[in-house]
Amino acid sequence: xxxxxxxxxxxxxxxxxxxxxxxxxxxxxxxxxxxxxxxxxxxxxxxxxxxxxxxxxxxxxxxxxxxxxxxxxxxxxxxxxxxxxxxxxxxxxxxxxxxxxxxxxxxxxxxxxxxxxxxxxxxxxxxxxxxxxxxxxxxxxxxxxxxxxxxxxxxxxxxxxxxxxxxxxxxxxxxxxxxxxxxxxxxxxxxxxxxxxxxxxxxxxxxxxxxxxxxxxxxxxxxxxxxxxxxxxxxxxxxxxxxxxxxxxxxxxxxxxxxxxxxxxxxxxxxxxxxxxxxxxxxxxxxxxxxxxxxxxxxxxxxxxxxxxxxxxxxxxxxxxxxxxxxxxxxxxxxxxxxxxxxxxxxxxxxxxxxxxxxxxxxxxxxxxxxxxxxxxxxxxxxxxxxxxxxxxxxxxxxxxxxxxxxxxxxxxxxxxxxxxxxxxxxxxxxxxxxxxxxxxxxxxxxxxxxxxxxxxxxxxxxxxxxxxxxxxxxxxxxxxxxxxxxxxxxxxxxxxxxxxxxxxxxxxxxxxxxxxxxxxxxxxxxxxxxxxxxxxxxxxxxxxxxxxxxxxxxxxxxx
Amino acid sequence: xxxxxxxxxxxxxxxxxxxxxxxxxxxxxxxxxxxxxxxxxxxxxxxxxxxxxxxxxxxxxxxxxxxxxxxxxxxxxxxxxxxxxxxxxxxxxxxxxxxxxxxxxxxxxxxxxxxxxxxxxxxxxxxxxxxxxxxxxxxxxxxxxxxxx
Numbered sequence: 001x002x003x004x005x006x007x008x009x010x011x012x013x014x015x016x017x018x019x020x021x022x023x024x025x026x027x028x029x030x031x032x033x034x035x036x037x038x039x040x041x042x043x044x045x046x047x048x049x050x051x052x053x054x055x056x057x058x059x060x061x062x063x064x065x066x067x068x069x070x071x072x073x074x075x076x077x078x079x080x081x082x083x084x085x086x087x088x089x090x091x092x093x094x095x096x097x098x099x100x101x102x103x104x105x106x107x108x109x110x111x112x113x114x115x116x117x118x119x120x121x122x123x124x125x126x127x128x129x130x131x132x133x134x135x136x137x138x139x140x141x142x143x144x145x146x147x148x149x150x151x152x153x154x155x156x157x158x159x160x161x162x163x164x165x166x167x168x169x170x171x172x173x174x175x176x177x178x179x180x181x182x183x184x185x186x187x188x189x190x191x192x193x194x195x196x197x198x199x200x201x202x203x204x205x206x207x208x209x210x211x212x213x214x215x216x217x218x219x220x221x222x223x224x225x226x227x228x229x230x231x232x233x234x235x236x237x238x239x240x241x242x243x244x245x246x247x248x249x250x251x252x253x254x255x256x257x258x259x260x261x262x263x264x265x266x267x268x269x270x271x272x273x274x275x276x277x278x279x280x281x282x283x284x285x286x287x288x289x290x291x292x293x294x295x296x297x298x299x300x301x302x303x304x305x306x307x308x309x310x311x312x313x314x315x316x317x318x319x320x321x322x323x324x325x326x327x328x329x330x331x332x333x334x335x336x337x338x339x340x341x342x343x344x345x346x347x348x349x350x351x352x353x354x355x356x357x358x359x360x361x362x363x364x365x366x367x368x369x370x371x372x373x374x375x376x377x378x379x380x381x382x383x384x385x386x387x388x389x390x391x392x393x394x395x396x397x398x399x400x401x402x403x404x405x406x407x408x409x410x411x412x413x414x415x416x417x418x419x420x421x422x423x424x425x426x427x428x429x430x431x432x433x434x435x436x437x438x439x440x441x442x443x444x445x446x447x448x449x450x451x452x453x454x455x456x457x458x459x460x461x462x463x464x465x466x467x468x469x470x471x472x473x474x475x476x477x478x479x480x481x482x483x484x485x486x487x488x489x490x491x492x493x494x495x496x497x498x499x500x501x502x503x504x505x506x507x508x509x510x511x512x513x514x515x516x517x518x519x520x521x522x523x524x525x526x527x528x529x530x531x532x533x534x535x536x537x538x539x540x541x542x543x544x545x546x547x548x549x550x551x552x553x554x555x556x557x558x559x560x
Numbered sequence: 561x562x563x564x565x566x567x568x569x570x571x572x573x574x575x576x577x578x579x580x581x582x583x584x585x586x587x588x589x590x591x592x593x594x595x596x597x598x599x600x601x602x603x604x605x606x607x608x609x610x611x612x613x614x615x616x617x618x619x620x621x622x623x624x625x626x627x628x629x630x631x632x633x634x635x636x637x638x639x640x641x642x643x644x645x646x647x648x649x650x651x652x653x654x655x656x657x658x659x660x661x662x663x664x665x666x667x668x669x670x671x672x673x674x675x676x677x678x679x680x681x682x683x684x685x686x687x688x689x690x691x692x693x694x695x696x697x698x699x700x701x702x703x704x705x706x707x708x709x
Contacts, residue, residue, distance in 0.1 A: 465679075
């Protein structure tokens with residue numbers, strides 16, 4: 001079809017449009033300016049004059065076709081709906097096991113694992129105030145702990161998303177468990193959900209860090225190790241979530257995330273890895289805010305930009321590398337402590353934006369997310385929200401149902417331009433590694449966070465129950481907070497201390513020596529030694545302690 | 561009429577203790593207080609209780625603002641006893657962030673002077689911190705006077 005043929009002549013358009021515009025202006029008087037979170041202004045109405053599909057084939061294509069704007073698979077949700085992947089983790093390994101087995105009994109095929117914050121800080125359970133242990137995740141410090149946490153879980157048939165930052169000890173423990181159970185590593189599948197060290201430096205201050213160069217090295221070794229020995233594992237999940245939660249706008253978030261993916265891909269190539277082998281295992285992880293249409297456009301634009309970057313800039317030939325596979329989590333920042341049941345409505349809108357944006361896997365927040373880790377009741381509502389959207393709301397009947405909307409397509413193009421401008425700025429700064437090292441990204445996020453808060457404070461951004469529709473009589477909470485059982489946690493810590501005393505000192509020395517040697521060698525794979533150390537009974541805290549000494553410790557850059 | 565007296569700016573330590581690192585709130589509050597003319601000492605997250613007590617002593621602060629968004633509020637009573645033991649019982653400890661309703665009372669009983677949940681306005685935060693700082697200054701000056709006499 002020639003371009004001429006798709007140019008719409010639109011008989012009668014101009015006259016009718018003019019009449020509507022005049023009537024609109026008459027009724028509305030002084031129109032209020034409307035901008036989305038990324039700063040893009042919104043007109044009151046979109047028409048074929050804004051978007052007419054003349055570049056349909058190049059910009060949209062068909063589902064499963066480059067550039068994948070309409071979805072990365074030909075059948076999308078008609079073939080298979082998104083995976084429902086709820087993040088869980090609380091208390092001791094035995095507590096986690098009880099919950100995860102309940103989920104598996106209900107038919108889940110994918111699980112997730114969230115470690116205790118002490119794990120994120122790089123320390124073991126015997127070094128922490130016991131009041132804090134297991135309150136935000138499960139305490140797992142050894143292969144034996146992981147064995148208990150995953151008792152009865154068929155590791156070869158269940159895909160696992162691990163919140164497992166560098167140096168990926170949780171995967172190392174899991175591989176140890178697989179070896180004990182005679183399960184080949186090639187049948188282990190899942191994702192290292194927190195492998196994106198740059199996002200941790202920039203915006204997730206939850207985690208301990210190795211130095212920036214140390215983190216870079218360990219990630220590359222991890223990718224290389226998985227490529228060889230755990231080929232069904234996704235070693236890289238590039239995370240936009242932290243940055244958006246920290247205050248980056250949706251467009252900034254997508255730009256930073258794609259720049260990060262470019263950085264990791266280029267690092268792999270420089271290490272001599274084949275781009276087509278590594279890139280097909282890249283996955284992405286995003287926050288879904290309540291800015292409904294903006295999020296949908298963010299994902300559609302991100303998909304298109306990634307396809308072009310992967311093919312044209314990185315030179316990947318396998319279409320699997322061009323597909324932008326992403327997990328979405330509804331945004332906790334948008335939830336309110338006030339009137340907590342309102343959050344069910346917020347999560348529903350966020351989840352719909354993610355689904356209409358074409359995600360591959362989804363976590364819906366529980367309504368009490370703003371105050372605590374989910375209770376059993378609130379977790380059930382979060383799962384039900386996904387079930388209702390999938391089974392009752394007819395969201396899965398038509399692929400990319402908003403494609404072709406004058407507004408959505410215009411906004412997708414506009415978000416694309418914004419995102420590309422962010423990528424260009426990061427390119428000019430020398431890439432994402434440099435931009436994080438110098439604090440450029442942190443400064444940009446800080447400015448956006450403050451600007452958003454000022455909008456909330458001034459009432460320009462309305463938040464129900466916070467700065468409008470406030471109900472002073474509303475009780476904040478309906479039920480007491482669930483905390484891990486202190487007696488069970490005390491027993492666990494006591495067992496852990498005994499375990500350390502009863503281990504073979506020779507094994508510990510051998511494992512840590514090997515790890516330290518690898519860290520200082522230019523040729524050895526340091527992650528292979530992490531896996532070996534885990535199998536020798538060395539703890540999470542000990543592995544990290546060793547790598548911190550050998551590779552250096554990294555503090556986040558705090559910018560004003 | 562009293563001669564005009566110069567009041568040194570109020571000194572506030574904004575910090576996070578324990579394991580959590582969500583610092584968007586503490587950074588925004590620190591900026592609010594700084595813009596209101598206070599001297600703000602800001603630390604990254606994960607401070608130990610001992611480090612906070614040392615810093616409060618060295619910097620001679622009147623208010624400590626603890627941001628807690630996960631479960632770190634559970635150890636705030638331990639901070640208050642450590643402050644008292646160090647002779648810093650006059651310092652007002654305020655908490656911002658997420659504290660579940662059923663876990664507020666133990667903090668107030670331990671001596672926390674105020675808990676500010678999400679949605680607290682900028683004006684209220686600045687005002688409450690200023691009041692707490694004046695009160696702490698009064699208590700400290702009174703105790704200095706006692707020590708001297």
